[in-house]
Amino acid sequence: xxxxxxxxxxxxxxxxxxxxxxxxxxxxxxxxxxxxxxxxxxxxxxxxxxxxxxxxxxxxxxxxxxxxxxxxxxxxxxxxxxxxxxxxxxxxxxxxxxxxxxxxxxxxxxxxxxxxxxxxxxxxxxxxxxxxxxxxxxxxxxxxxxxxxxxxxxxxxxxxxxxxxxxxxxxxxxxxxxxxxxxxxxxxxxxxxxxxxxxxxxxxxxxxxxxxxxxxxxxxxxxxxxxxxxxxxxxxxxxxxxxxxxxxxxxxxxxxxxxxxxxxxxxxxxxxxxxxxxxxxxxxxxxxxxxxxxxxxxxxxxxxxxxxxxxxxxxxxxxxxxxxxxxxxxxxxxxxxxxxxxxxxxxxxxxxxxxxxxxxxxxxxxxxxxxxxxxxxxxxxxxxxxxxxxxxxxxxxxxxxxxxxxxxxxxxxxxxxxxxxxxxxxxxxxxxxxxxxxxxxxxxxxxxxxxxxxxxxxxxxxxxxxxxxxxxxxxxxxxxxxxxxxxxxxxxxxxxxxxxxxxxxxxxxxxxxxxxxxxxxxxxxxxxxxxxxxxxxxxxxxxxxxxxxxxxxxxxxxxxxxxxxxxx
Amino acid sequence: xxxxxxxxxxxxxxxxxxxxxxxxxxxxxxxxxxxxxxxxxxxxxxxxxxxxxxxxxxxxxxxxxxxxxxxxxxxxxxxxxxxxxxxxxxxxxxxxxxxxxxxxxxxxxxxxxxxxxxxxxxx
Numbered sequence: 001x002x003x004x005x006x007x008x009x010x011x012x013x014x015x016x017x018x019x020x021x022x023x024x025x026x027x028x029x030x031x032x033x034x035x036x037x038x039x040x041x042x043x044x045x046x047x048x049x050x051x052x053x054x055x056x057x058x059x060x061x062x063x064x065x066x067x068x069x070x071x072x073x074x075x076x077x078x079x080x081x082x083x084x085x086x087x088x089x090x091x092x093x094x095x096x097x098x099x100x101x102x103x104x105x106x107x108x109x110x111x112x113x114x115x116x117x118x119x120x121x122x123x124x125x126x127x128x129x130x131x132x133x134x135x136x137x138x139x140x141x142x143x144x145x146x147x148x149x150x151x152x153x154x155x156x157x158x159x160x161x162x163x164x165x166x167x168x169x170x171x172x173x174x175x176x177x178x179x180x181x182x183x184x185x186x187x188x189x190x191x192x193x194x195x196x197x198x199x200x201x202x203x204x205x206x207x208x209x210x211x212x213x214x215x216x217x218x219x220x221x222x223x224x225x226x227x228x229x230x231x232x233x234x235x236x237x238x239x240x241x242x243x244x245x246x247x248x249x250x251x252x253x254x255x256x257x258x259x260x261x262x263x264x265x266x267x268x269x270x271x272x273x274x275x276x277x278x279x280x281x282x283x284x285x286x287x288x289x290x291x292x293x294x295x296x297x298x299x300x301x302x303x304x305x306x307x308x309x310x311x312x313x314x315x316x317x318x319x320x321x322x323x324x325x326x327x328x329x330x331x332x333x334x335x336x337x338x339x340x341x342x343x344x345x346x347x348x349x350x351x352x353x354x355x356x357x358x359x360x361x362x363x364x365x366x367x368x369x370x371x372x373x374x375x376x377x378x379x380x381x382x383x384x385x386x387x388x389x390x391x392x393x394x395x396x397x398x399x400x401x402x403x404x405x406x407x408x409x410x411x412x413x414x415x416x417x418x419x420x421x422x423x424x425x426x427x428x429x430x431x432x433x434x435x436x437x438x439x440x441x442x443x444x445x446x447x448x449x450x451x452x453x454x455x456x457x458x459x460x461x462x463x464x465x466x467x468x469x470x471x472x473x474x475x476x477x478x479x480x481x482x483x484x485x486x487x488x489x490x491x492x493x494x495x496x497x498x499x500x501x502x503x504x505x506x507x508x509x510x511x512x513x514x515x516x517x518x519x520x521x522x523x524x525x526x527x528x529x530x531x532x533x534x535x536x537x538x539x540x541x542x543x544x545x546x547x548x549x550x551x552x553x554x555x556x557x558x559x560x561x562x563x564x565x566x567x568x
Numbered sequence: 569x570x571x572x573x574x575x576x577x578x579x580x581x582x583x584x585x586x587x588x589x590x591x592x593x594x595x596x597x598x599x600x601x602x603x604x605x606x607x608x609x610x611x612x613x614x615x616x617x618x619x620x621x622x623x624x625x626x627x628x629x630x631x632x633x634x635x636x637x638x639x640x641x642x643x644x645x646x647x648x649x650x651x652x653x654x655x656x657x658x659x660x661x662x663x664x665x666x667x668x669x670x671x672x673x674x675x676x677x678x679x680x681x682x683x684x685x686x687x688x689x690x691x
């Protein structure tokens with residue numbers, strides 16, 4: 001083990017304090033930089049960082065051990081290979097890729113090669129669900145990694161990716177465009193228009209459009225902005241939730257890259273409307289490769305006076321955006337957990353009330369919106385609300401950008417109007433033979449064929465964008481197991497129903513697979529699932545047993561088939 | 569006799585406040601939603617509006633205040649909030665987004681309410 005010089009670390013920490021600030025919110029970016037340099041976060045680094053920020057070392061240890069991308073016990077390899085283990089990559093054959101990686105490197109998942117060149121790890125959703133199996137090597141993403149490609153990728157690593165044939169940024173596969181993806185409006189135009197009207201008029205246009213949050217919960221955007229704007233506070237914040245971690249969702253990755261200007265317009269318009277002077281893009285660590293690109297876009301806007309002081313000569317309107325990286329925690333997609341993470345704490349959801357619009361980042365009024373919401377808001381302000389109101393249903397206006405993966409002929413990104421039936425959606429994507437569709441990711445619902453006439457809409461089946469299709473031969477118990485493994489790993493552990501309930505459900509699934517679960521016990525598990533839905537603290541915990549319950553209800557015959565005969 | 573319009577979706581609250589105001593020689597009209605509030609504003613021509621923030625939508629009170637401001641109404645608005653009770657939200661004056669004259673927190677002490685109303689009417 002290499003010797004780490006305390007004095008040298010302290011010098012580096014001082015530099016990082018200068019770069020990120022000396023308050024608690026600097027903790028995560030500081031640890032990220034230190035891990036990048038030293039390969040892991042040994043006790044000495046945690047202690048010295050704690051000392052420098054004036055917090056207890058146990059607090060720092062608590063933060064470092066919470067996030068899956070931090071490593072405290074062992075120096076990781078020069079190349080950390082993270083293979084996506086979530087459902088879409090599982091359907092695409094990730095298990096065979098995993099075995100090939102282990103064979104090639106001679107280590108198991110979770111281990112590091114003796115030469116400290118490679119570490120093998122599983123990770124959850126990399127946002128490449130339509131191009132799986134996917135893996136991440138440091139900040140470089142690889143798609144469609146079938147076992148035959150493994151040795152080439154390993155060889156590329158050994159050559160430090162010199163002359164690699166794999167693309168640096170994997171292109172998104174957009175299959176169907178609509179008014180959002182097709183729009184010809186230049187970024188900056190919506191912002192110019194917004195600055196020419198009053199703040200109440202901006203919120204009025206958005207209210208009139210009926211825009212609801214695109215992250216999945218569907219809270220009206222205008223109300224969020226209005227409440228934050230009217231809330232007392234000298235400092236207000238705008239946060240873009242770019243922590244797209246829901247399995248089966250990959251449209252935000254495309255929007256970040258393809259619609260960057262409109263996203264930054266939307267955030268700046270939001271800032272103007274509520275009176276904020278600072279914004280954050282909370283970018284998931286799996287999208288680290290996009291950071292440089294986004295930094296460049298922010299710099300360009302600063303040079304064009306689209307960020308900074310007196311934006312576009314609007315006296316007194318000062319606003320800038322900072323990128324903050326997540327560290328591999330699904331729960332940070334929940335807005336209060338995200339704020340905790342931004343502040344340098346474990347990403348554990350807060351109690352509500354108070355709400356972020358009143359008590360958000362560092363206790364100040366904050367709006368947290370999804371990437372798609374900011375882009376759509378910018379387009380509504382830039383044009384008007386008529387085009388938007390004409391599409392969708394009365395309660396779910398406009399179009400939704402969907403990420404379609406799984407067993408269909410044409411997986412990819414689709415922009416479709418709200419209100420489309422699942423039958424029509426399946427026809428569009430070439431998945432007519434599906435026996436089930438998971439809408440809304442791991443926390444969504446598993447819809448069986450009998451319910452395919454239901455529509456995708458907030459008032460019927462809501463979604464943040466994830467659509468995973470299961471063909472006739474898929475084992476639904478396997479699907480339920482994958483989702484529960486995901487929640488067992490990603491539960492923040494704060495509340496008991498979610499922390500202990502989900503492992504119990506997973507245990508039940510394993511018993512079911514062995515034919516050792518009785519009907520009575522299965523009913524008990526269902527009741528436990530309902531208790532988790534009722535008693536968990538945050539929205540993610542409350543929705544964690546959704547897939548399990550809907551699979552048990554819709555595919556009972558498949559499940560019951562594994563119960564020992566004597567139980568009937 | 570000054571006329572006061574109370575707009576709040578909580579019927580019990582409206583009844584109780586109306587009782588206090590009538591007892592203190594105010595003429596009172598009431599509404600329980602944003603739409604009804606706008607209608608009553610047109611018909612009852614109040615001298616002051618007592619307006620709740622959260623009704624059918626969490627920001628209905630602000631929408632009504634903004635609409636009245638757009639119509640160049642000079643009728644003072646006293647906004648009812650419930651800090652720490654339901655939403656925990658604390659609102660402040662904002663010429664555009666919260667164009668009201670003053671705030672009063674629920675639960676309301678009748679004497680405090682009358683004091684604020686009289687002050688705004690004098691202005």
